[in-house]
Amino acid sequence: xxNTIYLGYYFKVQPLQPGTEILIAELGYAGFESFVETEDxxxxxxxxxxWFEGILDDIYVLTSDEFKITYxxxxxxxxxxxxxxxxxxxxxxxxxxxxxxxxFHEKPxxxxxxxxxxxxxxxxxxxxxxxxxxxxxxxxxxxGKSVLDMGCGTGVLAILTAMKGAKSIDAIDIDNWCYxxxxxxxxxxxxSQVNVYEGDASLLKxxxxxxxxxxxxxxxxxxxxxxYTTCLNKNGTLYLSGFYNSDIPFIQDECTKNGLTFQxxxxxxxxxxxxxxx
Numbered sequence: 001x002x003n004t005i006y007l008g009y010y011f012k013v014q015p016l017q018p019g020t021e022i023l024i025a026e027l028g029y030a031g032f033e034s035f036v037e038t039e040d041x042x043x044x045x046x047x048x049x050x051w052f053e054g055i056l057d058d059i060y061v062l063t064s065d066e067f068k069i070t071y072x073x074x075x076x077x078x079x080x081x082x083x084x085x086x087x088x089x090x091x092x093x094x095x096x097x098x099x100x101x102x103x104f105h106e107k108p109x110x111x112x113x114x115x116x117x118x119x120x121x122x123x124x125x126x127x128x129x130x131x132x133x134x135x136x137x138x139x140x141x142x143x144g145k146s147v148l149d150m151g152c153g154t155g156v157l158a159i160l161t162a163m164k165g166a167k168s169i170d171a172i173d174i175d176n177w178c179y180x181x182x183x184x185x186x187x188x189x190x191x192s193q194v195n196v197y198e199g200d201a202s203l204l205k206x207x208x209x210x211x212x213x214x215x216x217x218x219x220x221x222x223x224x225x226x227x228y229t230t231c232l233n234k235n236g237t238l239y240l241s242g243f244y245n246s247d248i249p250f251i252q253d254e255c256t257k258n259g260l261t262f263q264x265x266x267x268x269x270x271x272x273x274x275x276x277x278x
Contacts, residue, residue: 005048009073013041018128018269019067025127025271026059029217029242033177041069048075092126094134100124100156103188112138112163116154116185124154129215129241132266132273133157136239137213140275142166145210148231150201151220151242155182155194157213162191166211169194172203201227211237215273218243222254229258232278237263241273248272 009032013019020042024035031051032044046055056062062069091101091108098112107113116124124130130153137157143165149158152171161169171182171194179198186194197203201224212228214221221240228238238260240251245267251274252262260276267273 006045006076007048007051007073008076009044009046009071010038011041011044011069011071014068016041019061019069021127021269022061022067022271023059023069025129025242026061030055030059045076089124090126092124092131094131095138097138098134098160100134112160114156114159114163115188116156116159117181117188124156128268128271129273130156132268132271133213133215133239133241134160135266136264136273136275137161137164140237142211146208146233148172148204148207148209148212148228150212150214150224150228151216152182152196153178153215155185155196157215158182158194158196159186159189159191161211161213162186162193163189167193170207170209171196172199174198174200204228204231207231208233209236211239213239215239215241218247218250221251225251225254225260226258229255229260229278234278236278238276238278239273240276241271243272244270245272246270248274 013023020037024042027044032046034045036043061067089102091099091105093099093108093110097110099108099110100114102117103115137160142161145166147161147166147169149171152158152173155171158169158171173179176198179196182196204227208231210233212232255276260278263275263277265272265274
């Protein structure tokens, strides 16, 4: 790892919020591995061998009239990822019920206390989509249920469902670092019912679940909603996030075509998290 070459992108964002959080989410889906928020924006890192010409072409927020974003980038030899995230990862509390923190943070007085070391993985609870998925999980019953966390990132959502009584949880991510980090975090939180796998929706053949959680992005969701529906047990629940309020008609139309019925919605800074039933 010491010889891995990274590119650092230095973004200046106006207005800072929600521009920075939207940018971080979109860059995460594009393959950037780690982010450090700065006074005027964010620094994002990606391995040089993962970079390609036009990697920013599909980053919606860069062309949005709502934000003014400029950037420069250069090549760097090494980043001490642990020190970077330790400096910038603050604990969060969702609805006074669930805390997400690092091992070195003081234990808060919450019903569900999740300890993670996110490092280069996505999904600490700070971003709107993860935060809202946590809200959905807190609001609903998971006792004795089988769960799929698709695009698990740090594993925080899978871990919370285990804490809420789910009997078996599959957590899947296509990214190797996310896979390794989720395994580590599941062990750290003593949630042995969480089984982590590296891959995509092709792993779901002949699998069924009472609940499916997918916090990914619009295009992947539209591609895989039919697969999720096939895997849902009768009266099952599907939670979807990773997209904007303006994307709801596309998502809802695909869910309706697959026999799913809309139940509820959370919204934060134009990001949404939807609940469906079959």
